[in-house]
Amino acid sequence: MEKHIYQTYVQVLKEELVPAMGCTEPIALAYCASKCFDTLQDEVQSVDIFVSGNIVKNVKSVIVPNTGGLKGIEASVAAGIVAGDSTKVLEVISIVTNLQKEEMRHFLDSISMKVQAIESDCALDICVHLHGIYHNAKVRIAGYHTNIVYIEKDGEVLYESGVVASSDSSLTDRSLLNVKDIYEFATTVAIEDVQDVLQRQIDCNYAIAKEGIENNWGANIGSILLKTYGDDVKIKAKAYAAAGSDARMSGCEMPVIINSGSGNQGMTASLPVIIYALEEKATQEQLYRALIISNLCTIHQKTGIGRLSAYCGAVSAGVGAGCGIAYLKGGDYKTIAHTLVNALAINSGIVCDGAKPSCAAKIAESVDAGILGYYMYKNGCQFKGGDGIVCKGVENTIRNIGRLSRDGMKETDKEIIKMMCD
Template sequence: MKEVYLQKLKEEFVPALGCTEPVAVAYAASKAREILNQFPDRIEFHVSGNIFKNGMGVGIPGSTMVGLTIAGALGALGGNPMAGLEVLDGINHDVVELAQTYVKQGKVKVDVKYNVAKLYIECICYKGEESGRVIIQDRHTNIVSMERNGVVLYKSNPESKEDAVSSMKDWSFSSIYDFINTVDIADIAFLEKGIALNKSIAEEGLKGCYGLQVGKSMMLNIQKGILKEDLMSRSIMLTAAASDARMAGSSMPVMSNCGSGNQGISVTLPVVVAAEEFKVGNDKLLRALALALLVTIYMKSFVGQLSALCGVLLSTAGAGCGITYIMGGDFQQLGMTLQNMTGSVTGMICDGAKYGCSHKIAASVSAAIQSSLLAMNHNCLNGSNGIIDDDVEVTIRNIGRLANEGMEVTDEVILKTMLEKMKQVS
């Protein structure tokens, strides 16, 4: 499994500039414009409910605006179609002004398309009677269809949820543990880039006045002596600060995981803080981070890319395992950490990307550290507790079942509520 795990880490732990759902919309627009081969005079988007809700309230880098319309306009008018999730890197002021004009003049339309995949983006760029059309599905940069003037240029078969799970059939909690203990450190040294990126945006979040300022408020309360600067406070402070900056539209990139910047931030920074607090070497930090990432990726395969279940549960569960590893926990205690985490913030809803995400991250990081500390004392929630099973593999699958079967109606209610709110505002 060594090469499989290394390849997956390289596929999932990648840089992203801005919240990944509106960035995926911008990417689709940049590709549609590329196909059209000229600047469009109007742009249409048809997106799934999950894409729509994750773009309503989040800041778009460089624009001082929120929403999918400005993200799409920026992508179509100045995005780099070769840059993937960094499509908006280098957007200049003139493009921003032009994009804002397009939005104000109603040249960018976004609507919800039903009965499609949870991650679905269709973009059509028009110039007179000519058009360029792109469809992204299942993953944020996974183009499944391209057309010019109605002529199909490219078409692929979208991956089903069953295919995604099947492709990871040889994965297991125990094989991940074996991998991180035996992999050559040189093979996972590339993870250091993610540590550097995510620490940088955390520092930016503490310096600036972004969003809800969850991280900065903690820093100020530490300075006032209300809170103590310890493992818990520093982990929450840095992780929340990074999310504060990102959700408010900072132009700094982050290292995402599983298509989410917030999940990349929240799986990385608590592990980094723990390594600093316990003064472990860089080798152990990299092994702990690889463990945290792979546990998150494994759990995510059962939940799916987008869900009504807040994905930070998965990333902080991975981080909790990484922290336990740093503290010298064994395989049994890693399982205990995940079991404990399942009994805490599981069920936290995803009601779109927004400033409040940093508040949810703070709660999840706290739960992860508590879960880890309980496990280190050999305290563990057992199979008599709700959806937890004594077998950690079954527990992971139960979380996926909760997200996909149990929260389908929740997803519908969240979207309905948010759409009604939009109508009231307009």
């Protein structure tokens, strides 16, 4: 593999597989608010919050961790101001005292907070404007969850990135991703170059999945699957991914390792592969290489789709998990490519209507499609070019999915947001 491509793939994994505590959209709000409060250096008198529609959608129904069960945009911002540590980025409210939880509620009761939905070219767009006694401050995040593009204090611009907010252009170039090179990278990479990020993903995501299975979180999709259908590995793979999501959507205060800006996607891409590796007694190196396949295949699909859209990101991650499982089972590049296309043909109709408990059920279905996509090809069956949106060639099919979600579903996204707001 060319050195430039190799280094790019390593860097992409390091950029994407990072820890976050709580659903990443509320946490991005908290991070933005915490950074703004750091800039203000004054007592807050009022708050103006400007957000894109997809932020409204993904913050509305999910519990913000370490807040005592609070939900919503205002709660996320209040948490960042009262208890945030901006140096922790997506773990900005990971350490919160009981006193601070009380202070959050007092802040919400006593401080004027106005939220305005804005039209933006960027699906992920957040601006927090704090008004103090003596000072004002403004911070904007756009493009992806930690991408601060603007900082202002008392009318003076302290930082402006100059990066187009609607793109991920400040990140490592994802256009080099393709399934053939992903397979080659996974089979040849020096494990020490990626071991730390992958082991962290295994440890964090498996821990929250166990919490979701063993205790009462959300809709309990994981435990219902096991109780109803048994503990066959194919059921366990779905159940553990769903259980992690149920815990996280319901405010569990355990970190997860995200993928493409989403903890649900990070868990969906990794947990089914981890479960298969445990069941089949795979070596740790085999698990690492399979996780490279699943994570990079997920990121590759999401590159064309975007961070937030009307297309459910769990589908991309479930497809990625199917590819990782195919690799664990001895599949070559051709097997992985056909697994990916089959899985996309099965499940590319799930819409994203925000972060909430039903994400766990969508995750279970997406993992099922990934696994079925593999077993179809193993049994000599496949969907072919011309079958609906499937094209000849895995890269062409991935491009079609990007086009479907990015262009075709723009109006769908607007209608979903209107329904949720109504």
